[in-house]
Amino acid sequence: MDAFYASIEQRDNPEYRGKPVAVGYGGKRGVVAAASYEARQYGIHSAMPSVTALRRCPRLIFVAPRFENYKTVSNQIMQIFREYTDKVEPLSLDEAFLDVTVNKMGMEVATQIAKEIKEKIHRQTLLTASAGVSYNKFLAKIASDYKKPDGLYVITPEKAERFLEKLAIEKFFGVGRVTAQRMHELGIRTGYELKRYTETELVRHFGKAGTLYYQFVRGIDEREVESEYVRKSLGAEETFAEDLHELVDLLHALDEIAREVHRRAQKRNFLARTLTLKIKYADFTTVSRSRTVPYYLKTYDQLFDLGKELLLQVDDIGERSIRLMGLTLKNASNDQVMPASQPLQLSLDFRE
Incomplete structure (x- = not known):
């Protein structure tokens, strides 16, 4: 979906249309969750501090997120996907992989399926999608x-390698900002330069x-497109209104975060054995501590007690101001799978 959260806000509020909109909190401790295309023209993007976004665009409109609304629209879109195939792998509320090799409509050209899905999404939600x-x-x-x-773009087998050779390394799926910087240091700025390295060399570096x-x-x-959904982690974090450094205040915050993680885990029947504590200091540096236990973390007390142990393992607790803290459950039970059908894999034309 295109600027999903922000586009929903512009759809539902005509006064926001054509204007720079950010979903998030506009205060000094806020962060941009999503930005409209009008806002992106100013270099505003998700995860950017709100104060930075406002400096770049003083007339930026901040809108509080309405996640229940976003989930409702997401369900509409996922239902459209499943009209064509059961092999749907959601990546987030607004994005998914679809394997349409075998599809319910009996359509022979994948590009035509993409066009039809885009049209149906726009007709039912008044939102645009790119495929x-x-x-x-x-x-x-x-x-x-x-x-x-x-948009709609097709990469055929005949043009794939040439397309990738010209592609900027930052555009490669799975290459983040830090990895891209490391690649630049190695003289890798495009796919062509990446291709000059052997597999052994790349493994040594990455x-x-x-x-x-x-x-x-x-x-x-x-x-393969995985139509079985397995949640691998679950957590919660809080950015504090004011930086914290006293242990008593940090333990109070940890108590609230542990209760929220426990609530979310119970709601989703999520069982895991690894707990990770994340801390972000006032200077935006981040540290984490993690521990795996031989039992599933099921109760609030287990979460809080283990979280407190991890907090006390951080060397400079009480000495540096902390901006954010979070807890994440990982190493989930393998039986948390919702099975879906597994159609036979055949070949399918995707002509432009």
């Missing part, structure tokens, strides 16, 4: 971002991810 069509997940993801907003980069730049991605 990428290709023969694997990596290329489809890149293609979906290539012509935003309201660990296991090096193998993926080696394959991706050659248009290779064997991952």
Whole structure:
């Protein structure tokens, strides 16, 4: 979806249309959750501090998020996807992979399926979506971002490698800001330069991810669309109205965060054995502590007690001001799977 949260706000509030809109909190401790395309023209993006966003665009309109509304629209969109195939792998509320090799409509051309889905989404929600069509997940993801907003781009097997050779390394799915900077230091700025490195060299520089980069730049991605949904983590975090440094205040905040994680885990019947504590200091540096236990963390007391142990393991607690704290459950139970059908994999044309 195109600027999903912000587009819903502009759809539901005519006075916001054509104006720079940010979903989030506009106060000094706030963060942008999403930005409209009008706001993006000023370099505003998600996760940007609100004060920075307002400096770039003083007339920026901040709107409080309405996540229940976003979930409702997301359900509409996912239902449209499932009219065409059961092999749907959601990445977030507003994005999913679809394997349409075998599809319910019996359509022969994947690009036509994408066009039809885009039209149906716009007709039912008044929102625009961008689609990428290709023969694997990596290329489809890149293609979906290539012509935003309201775009449709196809990467065929014949043009995949040449397309990737010209692509800026920042556009590669899975290459974040830090990795891109490391690649720049190695003289890698495009797919062509990445392709000059052997798999062994990339693994030496980037660990296991090096193998993926080696394959991706050659248009290779064997991952299937996973229509089974397995939640791998669950957590909650809080950005404090004022920086905290006293242990008593931090423990009070930890209590509230642990209660929220427990509430979310109970709601989703989520069981896990690993707890990770995240701390972000006033200077925006971040540290984390993690521990795995031989039992599932089911109660609030278990979460709080283990969270407190992790907090006390942080060397400079009480000495530095803390801006944010969070807890995340990981290492989930393997039986938390919602099965879906597994259609036979055949070949399908996706002509432009």
